Amino acid sequence: MFLGDGMSVPTLAAARALLGQREQRPGEEAQLSFEAFPTVGLAKTYCVNRQTADSACSATAYLCGVKANGGTLGLTAAVPRRDCNASLVPAARLASIAAWALADGRDAGIVTTTRVTHASPAGAYARAADRNWESDVDVRADGHDPAACADIAHQLVHEYPGNEFKVILGGGRREFLPITSVDEEGTRGRRTDGRDLIEEWRDVKRARNASYAYAWHRDQLLQANESLPDYLLGLFESGHLRYNLLTDAVSEPTLAELTEIAIRSLSRNDRGFFLFVEGGRIDHAHHDNRAELALDETIELSHAVARATQLLSEEDSLVVVTADHAHVMSFNGYSARGADVLGVSDARDADGVPYMTLSYINGPGHRREVDGRRVDVTQEQDFRAVQWRSHVEVPLDSETHGADDVAVFAWGRHHDAFSGLYEQSQLPHRMAYAGCFGSGLTACGAAALRQSLLALALVLLMQLVKLL
Ligand SMILES: [Zn+2]
Incomplete structure (x- = not known):
């Protein structure tokens, strides 16, 4: 599953125009890689108590299959935002499609251009009454005890399903390191519990007798790509990865490179895998009204999707590309065909x-x-x-999200299950149906059963005709 955070429909139209114009064409006729997918649908993004989604309630919808309250992750709408106690009630705690995949013997991983503890990727593994509880400092700041409501970085390293992820790639070292230590690029950690969760992640994998690698630099990632470890953790920035147009290409990998190593790594499991890949900074650029950066990050996501479809088989895989919510950028006026889309x-x-x-x-x-x-x-x-x-x-200090529907593009096995207009929370159920695991297991198993019963009935009927 690929997610363009805040990748509204006007963002797609403008990004494809920019892509074409960079190739010296008028542009409007260009295609982002996934715009060539055979199925397109629309998803409704509102959350239980919000007309307009944030990235946390929407991540709960498209990864756990249930709509939630704004700002909450992996919890039903019975949990109000920042209510630590309510989030501990077992019935309120959801399992993500990544957990469904693991329970079926498949592997799972996350890739993002944001901190790996940020709302969208955290939807794959965390249960938090507030998306901002990325380190223990944030839990304490809201007056709660991290021993009761563990922070998101801690959950990723020590709790199921995050502790079973084979691949974790993105930014966010600061959420894993204590305030007393400085990371490889000179930035201080944020944790006040004295813990070094990167070291603890290594300890956990070592205790399992598994091979593992931690990378903070692109060279180390490329090295890991040569001989893949069982477990790979890559944190390439203290915070979010830098925008593609402003990055240091020597030390930071591209989203396409991260996607490739994740797919190669997870493909070693014969039963298959669930991978979540996020182009997470489209959203940040829009919040700052920086349209060129938002469009360029969209084009980067398109490159990552293209890399994935090269590596995967169309018969045997499903690739879904969508957005969590829209933004309020408009593509307007009556300019001539081929007019500079950024002009x-x-x-x-x-x-x-x-x-x-x-x-x-x-x-x-x-x-x-x-x-x-x-x-x-x-x-x-x-x-x-x-x-x-x-x-x-x-x-406004920060541009807002939009409440519009978002596009869903699908390629591969059961791609046609993604046409139409539906609730965002249906996405993981449709994906699990296609893969025949998790919440989809009974449905696809029932379909298979119906088919075999039909075949049996036909055979009996033919025997009966013969007898007569
Ligand atoms: Zn946002």
């Missing part, structure tokens, strides 16, 4: 002031009007720089 519209506003083809309803890019008119952003010194913010209607 100004061909037309001007009612006062003759230029406006951008991509702009936002809200966020930090708001400019105050001067003399009752919008300002001409094309006159700004950093206009069109990679980190330039597009213009915005409503001033």
Whole structure:
């Protein structure tokens, strides 16, 4: 499963235009890799108590198959946000599709460009009444005891199913290291319980007599790709991985590279695997009104999906690509075919002031009007720089998510189960049906049973005809 965090439908349209324009074509006709998939559907993203989803309640929907309250992970809607006690009630605790896969003898892993403890990947392994409880500091800050409600990094290393993941790749070293220690790139940890969870992860794997590797640099990842260890933990930044357009390509792997090593590693299990891959920074760029970064991160996700479909067999695998929620970037105006998608519209506003083809309803890019008119952003010194913010209607510190439906693209076995418009929480059930495990086991087993009963009935009928 591939997730573009905040990859709204306008983001797809604009990213494909940018992709084509980078190849010196008009652009609108270009395709992201997964836009060539045979099935497309739409998913409704609202959460139990929120019209607009955040990445935690939506991760609970598309990984655990149940809609939840905003900000909560791996828990039913019986648990209000930040309610540690309620989250300990067994009936409220959900299992993810990664756990279903493990229970069926398959392997599981996560890959992300964010901290591995961030909301989307945490949906695969954590149960937390607050998505921000990434280290013990955060649990304590909300007045709870980490011994009762363990932080998300701790759950990943020590609790099921995270402790069984064969591959964990992304950023977020700071959530694993104590405040007294400094990581390989010079950044301090955040933990106040004195624990080094990277070292503890190694200890756990060593105690199992398994081979393991920890990587913080791209070279170490490529080395691990040469001779794959049983377990691989890669944390390439203290926080999130850097944006592709601003990264250090020497020390940080691309999402496609991370995806490739994860698939090669998990493919060693004959029974198969569940892998979650997130392009997580599309969302962050949109929150900052930085459209070019959001589109470029979308193109990076497209490259990662292309790498996956090269490595997998279409008969024997299912690849699903979707988003957790939308954003409020609009792709607007009546510009000519092939107009620079990151540029100004061909037309001007009612006062003759230029406006951008991509702009936002809200966020930090708001400019105050001067003399009752919008300002001409094309006159700004950093206009069109990679980190330039597009213009915005409503001033907010951070741009908001959108409540629109998101697209679902599917390729491979049972891809046609993903057409139509449905609740986001159906996704893992449909994936598990395709793979015949977890919540899908009874359904696909029943279908197989129906088929064999039908065959038996036919044989009996033929015998009966012969007799007559
Ligand atoms: Zn967001």
